[in-house]
Amino acid sequence: MTDLLRIEIADDSLFGPENLPYGVFAPAAGDFRAGVRIGDSVVDLAVLLDDSTFAQPTLNAFLAQGPGRWREVRDRVRDGVTGEITAAAVHSVDSVRLKLPVTIGDYVDFYASIDHATNLGRLLRPDGEPLLPNWRHLPVGYHGRSGTVVVSGTEIARPTGQRRTPSGTPDFGPTKRLDIEAELGFVIGVGSELGERIPTEEFAEHVFGVALVNDWSARDIQGWEYQPLGPFLGKSFATSMAAWVTPLAALREARVPLPGQDPEPLPYLRERESWGLDLDLAVRWNGELVATPPYRRMYWSPAQMLAHLTVNGASTRPGDLYASGTISGPERDQRGSFMELSWGGSESVAVNGEKRTFLEDGDEVVITATAPGADGRRIGLGEVGGRILPAR
Template structure:
């Protein structure tokens, strides 16, 4: 038997206990929990075959009461002794996509981001379209191209607007969108909307999410039906899923909604999350997007997603949309940071607006923990490869 060392001040202590899927020595992927700089093999430590699966989905499908019970068991277990062969150094494991993604929807929940984009593309009109403050706007993405952190991103090709006719080729305005993603643990049948106050019984946890975006392909295709090929080539998520149960101390009031949402979007106690993201471009920090500034809450997004009768499924993933704050250094997309390329950033001594081949982007985040420290989400990392 052994004890797991948890360094003082670790953002992966007992306040956190994020779940992931890992493998060792070419073995089968299985579910683990990160504790400090170690990974605890749950199938071995708890003696439960649900954790021997190569995805979190079977465990998540067991429901809220089971999530609570396992978290209580783990909190006690990791501070005592565990089997020697159940503990692995983080550096010795391979991390995999933690969930089997059922459906993927991406929202557009930041008023600051939506307003900036409106000013960029509609400078002579109101920044926000008439529907924006009445419903969480979103688009349906492609679940098959959700990738785990560390997976390289191949530059997409597609049609781009040109004069006199469009041209086809690699995107020249490749961008990021720093977001939080929310993972549905237990779904619903058709025609069973999820009320905002029932959010916690359906959403298992949160991940970091990078919605890679080819702005030139997107600009040509998105009228009248919205994003398609400019988004569907890749979406990256962190390898660790922070349980919603670990984020109770991070709840904060929403910044304020005016006009009042329609009844199906109203919460008894509207809340957001005090999560601070950090965006690094080729190793240099360029932005600190604050999730607490988001206009629409995670619960409202899920309520809107299901209000028309659409079912929710275990493994559904939905993104918050780009997280941006009121200050320039809080913008979560390079489109905003460079103001469409008109105000380039200096990155490693070079003037930059959009991603070049070989560039690497790393997004990290922390939130308040229950004991007064910070808990972390790990990272979502991606490097750009040339178009094929």
């Protein structure tokens, strides 16, 4: 006889049935497989739905099945977790191991926050215009390194490289200006063929959901190498991604208009419906809250980012990841990088009574986010965290 139970969900849980983020987990003794989080539990989808698609150690095959299938599974899962469910499908979230939920073929990082771009422009070009001439005309981005995207909780070794000295020549050693970038990542579900463009109105037909991202940055290495071709070793050593992917379907209540774009974008970047999102992030440095970046102020939407990413015919595949770039607001405590919080290292940040600017060995950063959900409740996007190890 099959044992049945009801999953207990606290009234104030950020992971109620209106959320249902997807991840890949393994029980204490078992193989990795797909699950959804509900309250403080993880539900094994292969067991719940009797579907071998979810017995795989990645979500890619499910994502490739498209929006109709996503809706069907979400409806079935919601019905399953709110009634009696077989006990064999339910695991405590504290008892499982988590891994990257998708196999990432390509990773692109954007620069979509006008507050962040303005702050960095003022730091890097104090006597010039903060925004470069192209910034208000296209979502600026670069191709990152998908092989160094790691799941939340992975420890990060301090990177080593060339750094500019006061004389203008380089030396070599561990970065002295290790930073974070609080970002939102977007996970491709249905890919596109080489030569095909994805218009803004087809965003939700291709993107499955979102996950928090921390794009760790070595600012001194980056500052020496980035001209003329942009970020390289200062970014490619590690990018952390949350273990949970929140489906777009869970963010209906978070949809808001963009703050406004001037000048009007070129036709391929114009939106028929706005994909601004009202998300509140929180950045904790060694447990202390140091910043609360608001995603709702982002200048470029994820639909515009995807349209620009593919307008030249670049293809996409299930599991591909692109991220927003640092999320910042106009206030000091809304800055999503320590480069901004410390104003290039010239202003200290109070962290547990210590005066800090950039990350030291042993430091831990955890980024969380919430969004409006159904019935006035909030939903959580999980967390993305990591601790800094000494350079190898």
